[in-house]
Amino acid sequence: MDKLYVIKIGGDVIDDAQRLRSFVASFATLPGRKLLVHGGGKLATQMASQLGIQQQMVDGRRITDAETLKVVTMVYGGLINKQIVALLQAEGVNAIGLTGADANALTAHKRKAAIDYGFVGDVDEVNAKFFQLLLEQSLVPVLAPLTHDGQGQMLNTNADTIAKVVAVALSSVFDVHLVFSFNKAGVLLDSENDSSVLPELSQTMYAGMKEKNQVYAGMLPKLDNAFDALSKGVQKLTIGNAAEITNIIENKAGTKIIHG
């Protein structure tokens, strides 16, 4: 099977023009087929605040009301997505920006939970054939963290989750290396010390660390997504720093998530 890199970058990279340019230049040099998923960053929050839209919070979770959905559709699907696509094009990468609505790439349903999260989507289906078509044409999909419900409604969806479901769906046709990149060197034993990075992490080790409260709370959803991806067929998975993407794909940096 052909190799495919599915790389997720977080909002922190997007918020810093210099880091974004530097990441885009490194991403452009990754060999072969690749796909990028980007998060949201602080821009949407800033924009909402400038537009006088109150952020609704319930139990510490942000609610995507109708006005907030408009803002994230503009900022994630328009501004950030097209900025990244244009930068990639300048590096000679034939990028194509997409939300889940485009070509029915990602269908979702509005989350059903005790709390009403508003217009938040949980993914039902990935249009793997469409991604395959693009990748076979040497196009590089750039996914914004937005899906749709097939009934005309856009939905806000977590970027880590999008990266996971796309990687899982494509793992039957490509040899997928999924990278969750962020602003740390990987999974750290001491969250303030990048040199405490674990070279590898298995589910068993993870369970042990959780028992000893050694995992930073913010890492839990990311790691849960990671182990879920691995268990569902993603061939290789690394968590690491976006600035080290070249070293990560050469197995010289980051925390490799392993079976066991």
Add this chain to the structure above:
Amino acid sequence: MDKLYVIKIGGDVIDDAQRLRSFVASFATLPGRKLLVHGGGKLATQMASQLGIQQQMVDGRRITDAETLKVVTMVYGGLINKQIVALLQAEGVNAIGLTGADANALTAHKRKAAIDYGFVGDVDEVNAKFFQLLLEQSLVPVLAPLTHDGQGQMLNTNADTIAKVVAVALSSVFDVHLVFSFNKAGVLLDSENDSSVLPELSQTMYAGMKEKNQVYAGMLPKLDNAFDALSKGVQKLTIGNAAEITNIIENKAGTKIIHG
């Protein structure tokens, strides 16, 4: 050659949720291959005003400064484009939203003119092969009025012009019917009276009307684009009301732009 409808809708349709839904439902019923180009509407102006961005005007023309470009990239490329795509998906049309940066669909250069229009792009090249690929997969491209310069810069580009250049580029592989739709029944002899619509208009007739000042000034760029498209190979061209799109493609409404 297979038939292809290239339909341009203006901002007035987009600004009115009811009219937009109604247009989308009609567009969905058009047979065979089709492509939609949408304008901007008042949303970008409203958004700029809400964000406190001053509209720069020179000689009655709006200037796209850096802040305004951000707004149009968000509003045209994000909010409006994805809203239309999601609505089309709900009608069973496999739409894919694009700007000129996506898959290098439309490259442009920053306009060189006596007036500095700011980040306004004049189109250099259409990636016809990419549009062909999508159309052959029964995908329906939905184009926002944005291009890029290949150097990382997004550019604001007139939607009529985008519809024209795409229609011209695809006229060598498809039998193209280009429709410029707006809020009038077609080219009118009396701009206040929809029943004064001309069934046909040739370049000769147009020249005569211009001499007698019978053409509403706002129609001049649209008609110039129309005759340019026809002279460059577009097989058929109609100007008419977006609400009458079905009648227009059945030759029962609108003004047909003809050779001669």
